[in-house]
Amino acid sequence: MTIQPTFPAPTDAQAPAEPVARVTPMMEQYLEIKAANPGLLLFYRMGDFYELFFDDAEIASRALGIMLTKRGKHQGADIPMCGVPVERSDDYLHRLIAQGFRVAVCEQMEDPAAARARGNKSVVRRDVVRLVTPGTLTEDTLLDARTNNYLLAIARMRGSSGADRLGLAWIDISTSEFIVTECAVSELAATLARINPNEIIVTDALYGDTDVGPTLREWPAVTPLTRDVFDSSTAGRRLCDYFAVATMDGLSAMSRLEATAAAAAVTYIDRTQVGKRPPLSPPAREATGTTMAIDPATRANLELTRTLGGERRGSLLDAIDCTVTSAGSRLLAQRLAAPLTDAGAIARRLDAIAAFVADSGLRDDLRSTLNAAPDLSRALARLSVGRGGPRDLASLRDAILAADQVLAHLARMDEPTQEIAASMAALRRPSRELAREFERALAEQLPLLKRDGGFVREGYEPALDESRNLRDASRLVVASMQARYADDAGVKGLKIRHNNVLGYFVEVTAQHGDKLMSPPLNATFIHRQTLAGQVRFTTSELGEIEAKIANAGDRALGLELEIFEKLCAIAVAASEDLRAAALAFAVLDVATALAKRAVDDNYVRPDVDGSLSFAIEGGRHPVVEQALKRDGQPFIANACDLSPAPQQPSGQIWLLTGPNMAGKSTFLRQNALIALLAQAGSFVPASRARIGIVDRLFSRVGAADDLARGRSTFMVEMVETAVILNQASERSLVILDEIGRGTATFDGLSIAWAAIEHLHEANRCRALFATHYHELTALSAKLPRLFNATVRVKEWQGNVVFLHEVLPGSADRSYGIQVAKLAGLPPSVIARAKSVLAKLEAQDRGQTARALADDLPLFAVPSRAAAEPAPPSESEKLMEAVRALHPDEMSPREALEALYALKAKLRNT
Template identity: 35%
Template sequence: MQKPKNVTPAMAQFYDIKEQYPDSILFFRMGDFYEMFGDDALTASKILGIALTCRNKSSENQIPLCGIPYHSYMPYLIKLLKAGKKVAICEQLEDPKLVKGVVKRGVTRVVTPATAIDDEAVVAFDNNFLISLYAELDKIYMAAVDVTTGETYLKTIPVDTLEENTHSMEAKEIIANIDVDINNIPVTIRNSGKHYNTALNRVLSHYSVTSEKALFIEDKGYIWALAMVLDYLDDLILTTKLMLPVTLNDADNLIIDSVASSTLELTTSDYGKDNTLFFILNQTSTPMGARFLKNTITRPLRNTAQINTRLDIVEYFINNPSFLSTVNGLLSNIFDIERITSRLISGRATPKDLIWLKLSIKNIPELDAMLQSVPDIFAKYKLDAQEKLYFLIEKSINDEPPAAIKEGGIIKSGYNSHVDELRDIKHNGKSLILEIEERERKATGISQLKIGYNKVFGYYFEVSRINAAKMPAYFERKQTLANSERFITDELRELENKILNAEEKLADIEYSIFQDIRKYASSQADNLRQLAKLIAEIDTIAAFANISIKNNYSRPKILENGIINIKEGRHPVVENKSKDAFVPNDFYLDNDENRLLIITGPNMSGKSTYLRSSALIAIMAHCGCFVPADMAEIPLLDRIFTRVGASDNLSRGESTFMVEMVETANILKNATKNSLIILDEIGRGTSTFDGISIAWAVAEYILNNIGAKTLFATHYFELTEIGEKGKGAQNYTVSVEEWDNEVIFLRKVIKGTADKSYGIYVGKMAGLPESVIKRANEVLSDLENHEDISLMQEKKLPKQKQRFVQPILVFDNSHPVIDELKSIDIDNITPIQAIQILTDLKKKAAL
């Protein structure tokens, strides 16, 4: 931002500070407002929807200006962060009343989309990850840090999965040593530095360890990525203490990529948050529990022992409803200990945070006693009661402290004698003056002695000139008037100082005491975070029990035989949303004759719900939750893939069909025999022949080369031949009944193939005009009778409308293309050969 000529000292100060934070909007404190100037004002006024004016209106150097009240700045800050902006907050560092000239100002913190720690600026159920990317050759080392909780994760990612991995972490902001462009995520490019030892020492210092081995880090790339994060947080003037990093290993979890997560609506949905699996399962009582649940859904366990341990706890809760009810009640009194702890570390915790912390840990002894009463089940959940911290806060902090932390009213009476004395003086100064006055009247015998006050001399004793000679020696003459004398004593002078300075001193002392208490609480950060982690897990497992009771879920069996066997399985979201009774279905897939299920049937019949139900039940089982089924046997899966529906990526110039092919290619590249694949309508985005050929080839490739358990829904009835003749494939369809010219979708999936598509009936259900439905039935009848389309035009259409008809597969019976088609042995050609033949025929037909 260019500094204009001839600006005021205050504006010169603004430009000097702004120069240090060129990529941030500067909140420049001036009195009761944060002012923004120049380009900052232009940008902020548009985002915030506030009035834009200008400074120096009569000058050639007009400066755009907008402002917000400092005492209610948070909503404005949040809007700017959501827009991906950084904000540097510049405060007045001196009292303007005590300063001549320009008040000293300085930036006290810089807030970015991923580093806001105030409660109002973060979503309780979401992590707030800052992603650091350090690129070296063909590898990218990722460090994902949530400064609001301290969580730190490390992962090595291939370059071509960069976007997928950042989106899977729901990154709010990225810093990188390379130029990256990932949709809608703010990116800051940073130089990682030249000397590895500098980066290493920065990381070791933060964690108070002497070698990277203590951090269980063997790869230098992670050190670089972590050092970049720590240096960035230093630049933002944000004090934090990260938890020991956890290296993510795909082998430890069921991997669900962003496409599958979106398709299955695990945590987000285009139709509202109540249409997600997270919404259904979120019976948690604490924000930490909700975040833990969300992470569990997106990265389920892949360890039989760990899953069964959770299932054991869920089962115990279900079998002991009174125990579960008490645990739920205690958990509901616990606040967000994780984020309170981060605010303690950063020095931004308020007195209210300490009260919330106290109220939270008040429940820990009873909760711990309950859990430890069943040691076989809850042995690992030993909770630190934090009694010393509880009693410290209980004795010191008012139960309803003010929001402002520097204006007094924080410390309880009886905790500090100096505070009590100043508070007594502040509230009872007049009565203390009267006490001295009455005592000195008696001591001097002068009944007319009185204490007065003015702004020039302060407090004083006043007596008549006749009685002035009677005053004791400890009375010091202060002023002589025509008819009276004024005196002062050390006691009155001291009381005067106390009264006049009591409010300011009281606020300062209370703030100092509060800082000491906050510092002690911060020293317990590691213990508090461990406590929060255990509470979050217990809360999530209790939520699994709550929803299992509510929706009549059953315990899944986790087996290693490669078989998915589900009886009467239900879609956990649809059954909760539907007004009608949900129709459950069975699922059976194995490693032999039932690897691939080809599913045909009309639209609106329930195919998509059936497909998604299988994946959601598998995910819930891997989370350690009971499932919506009468019985479920689930193998350990490594990944779940989906290719469902039509979508495009216009920002990348990718058509619907291109997106479909890219996603399909990803599945074929990464799926294994231990994966579950959900495919719905492969090949719809291109011509019919191309679509059938691609769908056929994909099905065969999965069946013969991968062996993954696959549910493949299609409108291409030709694919049912794979189910009839292909080893390992079976055909399934959705039951339909026709009665009295009506079609009834029974939503029951059975073995077999569909004999009709019922597309016209679905159009009728959707409200197409009756004339359109009637004409569609006429055309369908003619097509099914193989009538020449040209004859249909002559018989059925008015001449003036014939020009709108698109001919469909019209061939002269004597055309050489027909002869060649008749000669093809369909049973003995591959899909790839079929595509080549079709290409040749297409060229011949065009001649």
């Protein structure tokens, strides 16, 4: 759902068409606030409820499934109304945000008694304190603890050459992360899939753009804004103002386009938080090409963080996630979404994992301590925007104490790795005095909400203790004062009483009245009232106590809230050091979690370098292996070597044949996932792995349509294949499964044939190509980097047994009829299929394919690595000379002479 910036023009039920005098004061206030916040549902605070009126009420009642009622009339029509309790408002907000709505939260800014004091018709002062949007959430109840919640701003600039560039800035205000980068328009879809923002803000023009708009409209929450938010001329000033720096030099180096997007993001945050600025980390610039490029189709096919059904369970992330903290789980998801292309940075991550693999005792101790550590970054974010509670302060305290325990564990290491040493330095940064202050201030048992009070420890603030004593032990205070007054006056029958007219007063019998009105007691006791049998007095002290008792509860809560704000200010002042510690916790959690996964599932450290190697021994699919293990079945490991063969400058292409259900798709996916895990900085499910850096990962596996955009299954397949053939480079890894199967046999065979040639000669990438077109195996005789492999099967008594072993060679058939028999097709259909197959095979399609391979000119696409083409006449001569050779009929000497002759011709071309 796209979030529109404004509602349509107000209807008669929304805005008064007649003079304001026809509207009640409360409704007048509502309409005024509503008009100031177009495009949002207005949560209008009335006592213990947030009420919604007019169209907002009708929308919310449908979205939330709550009763729609009415409240009064407006211009002769009933006013629709619905409401949600304040105490449960987070639940309703979560449901509205999940459906793509934005909400303006309007609070009462004064006590209703203060409004009544101004007059009977006075309305409680209200104002919007926050705009709740999908990308600006901070509450735990509204967020997934294991997932980042990003707001993404996109700015565009057309270069002098006419080429468009996009500036991107994404922020998670719940963790303070702030990152900027640039990308081309053609890279936007892949970049969005990697960042996975919860809300995107763009200009109206960009949202309607023919190139970018279709990609944006695929995302559930896009907010078009006016151009001023993306004004590049004021971007620097807005960023400096937000971060309180004098010049942009105080921030990370950014291009003008990146700064424009960054300024738009902070401006939007400033507006939605209504002036409460969450402390953000300075923008970190992500250089182009530092992460593996993975397009949306590949992410979906490989099920990196979600399955095709949208579930976390069954994804790669779910399979390897052993983290014990929410921050660690978020960081692991980030690393899987953006594998690195810097071998040195990858090695630093792997070094940390290796250290924890080698020391199981240290690993277990760290995980135990981290498991008890709170989510520091999100607690700090809530406190900074005024949505935190006492338990968030306790989280900061506990995190600092946990940092000391973690440092004590890590001190046992002789030589910490670079990543571990950096984490140790970050954990030392927060002030221990801050933790001690919080220990002194916070009680043992803490309420969820600060408004409930009772969270400040007794003895921390004397004035608070006094107010609490008056509130909680007022009878004891009065009794103590009564005993003292009776002793001072020498009147044992003196009583302190209370009524609603006089409040607290001293009462004695008539016979003692004169005594209290005479010196020196009259200096203390002030006569108030004489009755038939009693005389009543007051004292200055009693008046003060009465006032204190009457206000003790409010004063106690007020003092606690003052203490809370003071502690929050201390925490926010230390936010930079606390954020560094939070990241260190996450880094250590990921390293120890991946070490545990490596030990538990027998993963090995990959060798990642700058070569074009791709050699995996004993490779396994991490998700499938776990599923089989749960069922008590083994996973059959397989090797894969796409490294350049001797005398070849580029990697190999494996053409994989074999029947359905034999495991071809699993084999393709597992090798892609191993490469991705390795570059994410993880050990991998294999017995040995050497991987040259992969710059782009492409996957075309599985079949699905896209009817919403008018695309058939075959069209989707061709679109995804086109992306691969147009973008894959020599460093890329490509996995393709059953290209061409969605159309007629010979059409599909032709497309698959041409695609293999293009991959071999133009892309020159490392690739795995699974197919049922056995005719394609003939290409291995002509394409030197094409290697035939097959999945081993065995026939037994008319049935096929899948052995799941990948071996050199090619399959001569697909065993489709045997698979159909296993699926339960009727025997008559199976028998007829066998008869038809026998007739078709009699035509010897294999011979036809071999002839085609000999007759068709190969290498029809220009090689990216080839030199300038020779003049056509000489090239024709050389090709004719090659065709004239018959190697099977030549002696060794004749073959050698022919080879020298060809070399001589080649020198002349």
